[in-house]
Amino acid sequence: MDLNVTEVDHSSVAQTAAVTVILSLASLLGIPGNILVIWIITFNMQKQKSPTVVLILNLAIADVLVLISLPLWIYSFVHGWPFGQVFCKLLTFIIHCNMYVSVFLITVMSAERFVAVTYPFTSQRWRKVTVVRVVVLCVWILALLFAIPVLMYKELDNDENGQPQCMYGTFSSETQEILCTMMQFIVAFVIPFSMMSVFYMCIGKKLKGMVFKRHNRTGMVIGMVVVVFFMCWMPYHAVNLVSVIALMTKTNKAISDMLYDIYDYGILVAGALVFLNSCANPVIYAFAARNIRNSFQVSAFGKLFDQMTYAESWKKSKDASTEKKSFTLEELNSLQNI
Template sequence: MLNLLEESTTFRLGDLYDDYEVMAPCTMNTSHQVELAVGAYLHSIICILGLVGNALVIATFAGYKRTRSVTDVFLLNVAVSDLLFVAALPLIIYSEHWAWPLGGASCKLLRAAYSVNLYSGMLLLACVSADRYASVVHARRSLGRRSLLSCRLLCGLVWVLAVTLSLPTVLFYQRYRPAHSMPQDETERFPSNDSSEAGYVCDFQFPDENLAQTMKVVVPGLQMAVGFFLPLLIMLFCYAGVLRTLLGARSFQRHRAIRLVLLVVALFVACHLPYNATLLYETLHKFTLSSCGEADALQATKSATKGVAYLHCCLNPALYAFAGASFRSHFKKMVGDLFYMGGRLGSSRHRSRDTSNMYVSSRRSGASNASSFTM
């Protein structure tokens, strides 16, 4: 509903009123159908796979990777960022399509969590590519420099930068009731029942028009520059150097490593490039007039490509963590231990049940013997 209400177009009724410009909301039927389909199916898949996959990565690193490497620390932070992102995603989708029933503080907190994890996840993937570049291309020189302390400091810097970039979200996201949804009747405007939350949204709200125009360019510009183009450039540079080194190496695992590098880059571009290209087009045409059909098609494209971009947080565990032989061995050990513990628990319950049955049987036999003796 929010997208339907916030997208509007200016058109002139030339045949009827030559001197008036009328603002009217677009119907946005196509984008509404796309958003319903993406929300019902794609976002559900993203939430389920993202929660399960990243939770398994965190559990494996937390319990079975006690001697962590620099790469492990980066991957653990990526998994935490993705897990928090998919955990906030259902509420984000709800706030974009329906009224926001919670308070203003929760609105700011939710949007801040979304923004922080978006920035941190992308920047941490760039750190992973830089770490792989250092470990493959400059293996000897990087031995003394790739310390756990420097890695943790870099991860902390990434989180601080993500929080800083999310400050506009914290400052300008508000829970408010748009003017077009305000009730016309005074008894409706001040209802006696305080539980009525219809019409309230969680969205950007600015004190003046000039600031609104500036921030509506700055916020998506930062998201594209820091959240996509900068990580993409770092990944292309680093993985290009990794590929050159792998192509010159003589190893039976060379081809598998090359395929993995190409897959990582290809999926990153395939997931994030369509949405950022759509966001760039929308930002460049933010203040130009467009027809309802064009606005509807743009919003539908943005919704579909955004869902594809979100899909990347489900692929990160398979691309980064489960691709490593060391992680897979620890994960198999964790699963084996869980099955072993489950089997022991089941067998202990079975033994306790048998013991209880034997105890009841012995009590019954003892009672029978006692009764025969007293008779």
Template sequence: MNISNDPTSPPNEYDDNYPDYEPCSFSDSNSVNFVVGPYIHSIICILGLVGNSLVILTFALYKRTKSMTDVYLLNVAIADLLFVLALPFIVYNEMYSWPMGQVACKLLRGSYSVNLYSGMLMLACISTDRYIAIVQARRSFRLRSVSSSHIICFLIWIFALLVSVPTFHFYHWYEPSHHEITWFNSTEEEETTDPQYVCEWKFDDSNTASIVKVAVPSTQLAIGFFLPLLIMIFCYTSVIITLQKAKSYKRHKAIRVVMVVMLVFIVCHLPYNLALLYETVSYFELRDCHAESSLKTAMSVLQTVAYLHCCLNPLLYAFIGVNFRNHFRRIFQNLCCLGQRYLAPRHSSRVTSDICMSTVRRSVDRSSRTSTSFLT
């Protein structure tokens, strides 16, 4: 428990006997958030929206889910897409007041939690599927089926929804009453008389607040990071050992891909989750304004690095495979054909269309003969 009053996180409505400390300004943290919020997060939203939309579009129009990895890739793309769609509203809520009401507040925060858990657990499932396909190759045909992957994905979404129930329940839309909130769009000289509503935690008593504010991040750390991390380390380490024993000219490329996947996951998520672990463990400790401001600045920057992973997932898990790249290329070929069909002169449109369709067919024939694994 820190001794400062965070202007972006309103105080708990239940605490009437809290001592009156002078509020911290958090000028350094606010300056970082002002840059990270509207600019860097906008880039993440655009890249994540384009990349994951292309993955979903490719599965919908050109590539059918023929393996467990395909099913998991599709669900990861859906989770990441829903996350980047919610991210602008989360950033707006952290920088300004929340004008959209109670239902939108709960849906926003709850969907963020659901997509976080589901996306991370799907990545663990992909590593498990690669482990079974490569390390347990003799038993892979019996253990891997598309129907079972659909069941697993359904159970993961249900599980993510269940562990997100506290977020749905305890986030509320309300007007803080104990002190004024300093928003990024206001200056020190301004005095806003209009009601400023927030979408934040709200509790009925201090005991509930203490339990939830420790239990929720602890669950996020355990299920949303450390469990997938341990599964990925075990599975991909076993895959690398098995590939090193294989006498194939593709093994070096496959090993590099696996190591890049693990490295990117660790670099993106480990720093933020370690900072979150420190914040959770030291929740009941008193911190001065400088320490609190430094922690908030670090959390803001490291959280943005973690958000980058939703942009990198399409590159790491989808477009790195030859088969997926061929389908992706086919999308642009069809778009070019449509453009040439409507822009070319009428007498040459038929010839142009025939050439385009011939090119597309050759691309499809090549892609149908390639592997679906993201390791090739």
């Protein structure tokens, strides 16, 4: 009996240590990294910002809003949550907003790449600053709306040591828990990544048929952002699905208890990986910028974002047909590879 208690204690300590390390790493890398991205795009861009760069700016803003809360979460894992239920609901709401904002923005970025590569001239009719602002506003509004359910079921709960923790939800019924979890899984994962998969399959098919090929830096950066987002968020959604299956198999106590154990051990680490995603994007931009000058320099970030912006020469043309006739083959290929 004492041996089992010791094993549980050791497991809990190891779990807390792993979560603390992940959150500390995300905080140390993510906060200055995203602030640097915001500062460069806002004040150091040499050209008018492209739709992709505007979307990257909003993605960095969403990540900063989440990362600045990390010191509070790190403290709560060790000492419990002393900040009250209202603050617990508020911070959890912000984190869920970030989840929806991030996946919606990345989906829009993928759609923008698809249109730019597949229909490079037609896309200019809507690739304008006013249109991008409307799209970004819609993304934030939708994220706020989809995150509202967390305000209804998020409650403080005591852990095995009797300390209050802001980690779990208290649902009014099993049906509500299943519906909320499945809505989050479908809206924030299944639909967006299905759309991204279709977009990138079409982009790959289009690029294979091109005669002149150039390095597609923008597509590479967005592709890496998509992959990292998938890797960081997939464990979280998978663990939540385990809890849903556990609820649906409660008639078989052995299977249900086993699934609940998997959920209890996995949710903390999976949740910590979610925060790690918020610090990953600046690292991706840094590697992409390093390829420009073979060494890391802050100015290389600005150069990277400048390269993501269309050249002014063809943007000033009056209509797409005139543009199409006046470009050389190399320029047309460059346009399609942006």
